[in-house]
Amino acid sequence: MTADLRQIVDVAPLVRSGSLSPITLVESCLAQIDARPEVNAFITRLDAQALNDARVAAEDIREGRYHGPLHGIPISLKDLVHVAGVKTTSGSAVPAVVPAADAPAVTRLRAAGAIIVGKTNLHEFAFGTTSEETAFGPVRNPLDSSRSAGGSSGGAAAALAAGMCFGALGTDTGGSIRTPSSYCSVVGLKPTYGLVPIRGIIPLVVSLDHCGPITRSVADAALMLQVLAGYDRLDIASVEHPAENYVQAMAGPVKALRVGIARVPFFDLVDADVAKAVDAAIGVISKLTASTADVVLPTTREVNLGGEMYAWHEALFAQMSGRYQIPTRRNLQNGGNAKASEYIRGRWALELVRRTIDDSFTDVDVVVLPTRRHTPRTVDAALEREETDKPRNPELENTGQFNIYGIPAVSVPCGFTDAGLPVGLMIAGPRFSEGRVLALARAFEQATDWHSRRPPLTPDTPVPPLKRVEP
Numbered sequence: 263m264t265a266d267l268r269q270i271v272d273v274a275p276l277v278r279s280g281s282l283s284p285i286t287l288v289e290s291c292l293a294q295i296d297a298r299p300e301v302n303a304f305i306t307r308l309d310a311q312a313l314n315d316a317r318v319a320a321e322d323i324r325e326g327r328y329h330g331p332l333h334g335i336p337i338s339l340k341d342l343v344h345v346a347g348v349k350t351t352s353g354s355a356v357p358a359v360v361p362a363a364d365a366p367a368v369t370r371l372r373a374a375g376a377i378i379v380g381k382t383n384l385h386e387f388a389f390g391t392t393s394e395e396t397a398f399g400p401v402r403n404p405l406d407s408s409r410s411a412g413g414s415s416g417g418a419a420a421a422l423a424a425g426m427c428f429g430a431l432g433t434d435t436g437g438s439i440r441t442p443s444s445y446c447s448v449v450g451l452k453p454t455y456g457l458v459p460i461r462g463i464i465p466l467v468v469s470l471d472h473c474g475p476i477t478r479s480v481a482d483a484a485l486m487l488q489v490l491a492g493y494d495r496l497d498i499a500s501v502e503h504p505a506e507n508y509v510q511a512m513a514g515p516v517k518a519l520r521v522g523i524a525r526v527p528f529f530d531l532v533d534a535d536v537a538k539a540v541d542a543a544i545g546v547i548s549k550l551t552a553s554t555a556d557v558v559l560p561t562t563r564e565v566n567l568g569g570e571m572y573a574w575h576e577a578l579f580a581q582m583s584g585r586y587q588i589p590t591r592r593n594l595q596n597g598g599n600a601k602a603s604e605y606i607r608g609r610w611a612l613e614l615v616r617r618t619i620d621d622s623f624t625d626v627d628v629v630v631l632p633t634r635r636h637t638p639r640t641v642d643a644a645l646e647r648e649e650t651d652k653p654r655n656p657e658l659e660n661t662g663q664f665n666i667y668g669i670p671a672v673s674v675p676c677g678f679t680d681a682g683l684p685v686g687l688m689i690a691g692p693r694f695s696e697g698r699v700l701a702l703a704r705a706f707e708q709a710t711d712w713h714s715r716r717p718p719l720t721p722d723t724p725v726p727p728l729k730r731v732e733p
Contacts, residue, residue: 267282268425268428268478269428269477269478269479269481269482270331270332270335270428270429270477270478270479270481270482270485270486271331271479271481271482271485273287273335273428274331274332274333274335274485277323277333277334277335278323278328278331278333280323280324283316283320283334284315284316284317284319284320284323284333284334284335284336284377285313285316285317285320287316287334287335287336287377287428288312288313288315288316288336288377288379289313290425291336291379291425291426291427291428292307292309292312292313292379294424294425294426295307295379295380295421295426298404298424298426300402300407301401301402301403301404301407301411301420301421301424301426302383302398302399302400302401302402302417303338303382303383303401303411303417303418303420303421303424303426304338304380304381304382304383304417304421304426305341305351305353305380305381305382305383305398305417306341306348306349306351306380306381307379307380308345308348308378308379308380308381309379309380311378312336312377312378312379312380315377315378316334316336316377319333319334319375319377320334322375328375329373329374329375330374330375330489331485332371332374332375332376332429332485332486332489333374333375333376334375334377335375335376335377335428335429336376336377336379336427336428336429337371337376337377337378337379337427337428337429337430337431338378338379338380338381338382338417338418338421338422338426338427338429338430338431339368339378339380339381339382339418339430339431340381340382340384340414340415340417340418340430340431340432340433341353341381341382341383341384341417342384342387342388342433342463342464343365343367343368343381343431343433343462343463343473344359344361344363344364344365344368344462344463344464345361345364345365345368345378345381346361346362346363346364347360347361347362348360348361348381350381350464351381351397351398352384352386352387352388352464353383353384353385353386353387353393353396353397353398354386354387354396354397354585354586354587354590355397355585355586356578356582356585356586357582357585359464361462363462364462365459365461365462365463366459366461366462366494366497367431367458367459367460367462367463367473367490368431368462370489370490370492371431371486371489371490373489374489376429376489379426379427380427382415382417382418382420382421382430383396383398383399383401383416383417384396384401384413384414384415384416384417384418385413385414385416385438386586386587386590387464387466387575387586387590388413388414388415388433388435388438388464388466389414389466389571389589389590389593390413390414390589390590390648391412391413391414391436391437391438391441391659392410392412392413392416392639392644392645392647392648393410393411393412393413393414393415393416393417393420393442394410394413394641394644394645394648395587395589395590395645395648396587397587400641400644400645401413401416401417401420402420402641403420403445403446403638404420404423404424404446405423405446405447405682405683405684406638406682406683408640408641409445409638409639409640409641409683410445410638410639410640410641410644411442411445411446411638412441412442412443412444412445412446412634412638413438413441413442414433414435414438414442415430415432415433415434415438415439415442415450415476416442416445418430418431418432418439418442418476419432419442419443419445419446419448419450419476420442420446422446422448422476422477422478423446423447423448423478428477428478428482429475429476429477429482429486430475430476430477431473431474431475431476431486431490432450432473432474432475432476433460433463433466433471433472433473433474434450434452434471434472434473434474434661434665435466435467435470435471435472435665436470436659436661436662436665437633437634437659437660437661437662437664437665439451439452439472439474439476439673440452440633440661440671440672440673440686440688441633441634441661441673442476443476443633443673443686444633444634444673444675444684444685444686444688445634445637445638445684445686446684447675447678447684447686447712447713447715448476448477448478448675448713449476449477449478449479449480449482449483449672449673449674449675449703449707449713450474450475450476450477450483450672450673451474451475451476451477451483451487451670451671451672451696451700452472452474452664452665452670452671452672453472453473453474453487453490453491453670453696454501454503454668454669454670454693454694454695454696455470455472455499455501455616455665455668455669456497456499456500456501456503456668457491457501457503457670457694457696458472458473458474458487458490458491458492459473459492459494459497459499459500460472460473460497460499460500461494461496461497461499461500464574465574466571467567467570467571468498468499468570469499469567469570469609469612470567470665470666471499472665473490474487474490475487475490478713479707479713480512480672480674480700480703480704480707481509481512481704483672483700483703484508484509484511484512484700484704485509487508487696487700488507488508488509491503491505491506491508491696492505503694506694506696506697507697508696508697508700510697511696511697511698511700511701512697512700512701512704513701513704514697514698514701515701516550516551516701516702516705517550517551517552518551518552519551519552519627519628519698519701519702520551520552520553520554520555520625520626520627520628521544521547521548521551521552521553521554521555521626521627521628521629521630521702522554522555522556522557522622522623522625522626522628522629522630523544523554523555523556523557523629523630523631524556524557524558524559524629524630524631525556525631526556526558528631528632528635528660529631529632529635530635531635532632532635532636533635533636533637533679535637535679535680535681535683535685536632536634536635536636536637536679536685537632538677539676539677539678539679539685539687540630540631540632540676540677540685540687542676542677543630543676543677543687543706543710544630546706546709546710547630547702547706549709550702550705550706550709551702555625555626557622557625557626557629558622559619559622559629559663559667560615560618560619560622560667562611562615562662562663562666562667564607564608564611565608565611565612565615565666566600566604566605566607566608566611567605567608567609567612568596568597568600568604568605568608569597569598569600569601569602569604569605570597570605571593571594571597572594572597572598572600575594576598579591579594579598588649589648589649612666615666615667616666616667616668616693619667619668619669619692619693620692620693622692623691623692623695627691627695627698628689628690628691628695628698628699628702629689629690629691630687630688630689630690631660631687631688631690632660632685632686632687632688633660633661633673633685633686633687633688634659634660634661634686635659635660637679637681637683637684637685638683660688661688664688664690667690668693669690669691669692669693669695670690670691670693670694670695670696670699671688671689671690671699672688672689672690672699672700672703673686673687673688674686674687674689674703674706674707674712674713675687675712675713675715676706676710676712677712678712678715684712684715687706689702689703689706
């Protein structure tokens with residue numbers, strides 16, 4: 263008898279019992295990386311260290327020193343996240359940082375027994391939504407290598423979708439976890455602002471930066487969040503919040519939930535195929551919950567924090583602006599020209615929105631909407647779009663507003679277009695409602711099978727399932 267094992271929640275009990283070795287898991291992930299070089303998901307591989315850590319994990323588990331469900335599980339890190347002694351490139355030709363210490367998020371993953379297999383490719387310094395503007399070559403979508411994987415955590419989502427790891431750590435300032443998760447048909451969770459530490463991660467806009475998991479299932483996201491969440495006194499963004507059991511909360515009932523449908527402006531100009539998939543998903547959710555009703559969320563037009571993105575880069579940019587990709591350079595120039603008064607007014611608007619966002623959930627418990635209004639562009643089209651200096655309307659995207667709100671939001675697979683491109687559904691709730699959001703996401707996932715579709719190992723070969731033989 264065999265079992266197809268792709269989720270952490272399925273693999274972890276076998277690792278704990280000793281019937282599946284962490285060494286086997288790591289070797290399978292490294293083989294997947296080798297099998298699909300065109301995806302270009304990784305910048306730095308840590309093969310030797312990962313295999314050594316797997317051997318240590320196997321011995322610890324065998325001798326009864328089990329650390330929990332992430333013990334022996336291969337995880338990837340977006341290459342903004344510091345690992346002691348390993349270069350952090352940020353996807354840039356600007357000289358890499360070699361940190362002396364792990365980021366707190368990495369410390370927590372290691373303490374839980376997770377094994378770091380490598381650092382993933384990304385849009386340079388997380389300054390975009392495609393992961394094509396990178397000094398290490400564009401990330402390609404493993405479901406269709408002609409398409410973008412999304413960004414900026416494109417390498418993280420692509421690696422996870424292609425079986426190169428069992429969980430991935432990403433960052434999200436305007437949608438950088440949720441966009442690639444939608445485009446690669448995986449689960450991406452942006453927690454409440456400050457719930458997961460961002461110290462030890464190269465910042466984009468500290469006031470909007472979030473860190474969270476990308477996984478193959480909602481249950482896996484809950485497992486990773488359980489390890490990642492918690493106060494960090496030295497992190498200026500960190501928020502003290504009582505410990506919660508997200509795994510337990512995820513299993514809670516959803517039949518009493520009141521669901522808001524955030525139609526305006528989030529359904530404006532949406533692709534017809536996306537609208538069809540999302541409407542079908544809402545139909546499923548309406549049968550799982552108490553009620554659905556249209557809702558309107560607050561505008562974020564007054565929040566402009568462009569000057570903040572310049573702060574970390576100021577000295578580097580003055581010395582070596584020519585090493586930045588052209589679109590990143592343009593963004594930094596604009597940020598450097600921002601007026602202090604504009605930034606201060608933007609911060610005031612941000613604080614007001616965050617203080618009042620929970621008022622939008624008086625009559626509903628969660629909201630749902632398309633993660634993205636459009637399906638992934640081709641890599642060539644994405645590069646062309648990034649190179650243009652034509653201004654974009656941020657209100658035509660659906661993710662950035664939720665970074666301003668600072669509330670939890672998860673993207674889950676909800677369908678495919680006629681062309682076979684994935685569509686994501688976003689579920690969000692008030693501050694610190696991760697358990698509620700995960701519960702509805704999990705209920706939807708269990709009522710559908712969209713999350714079970716996988717990309718090929720090579721363009722013409724089905725993915726061979728990772729299997730164990732039952733004794």
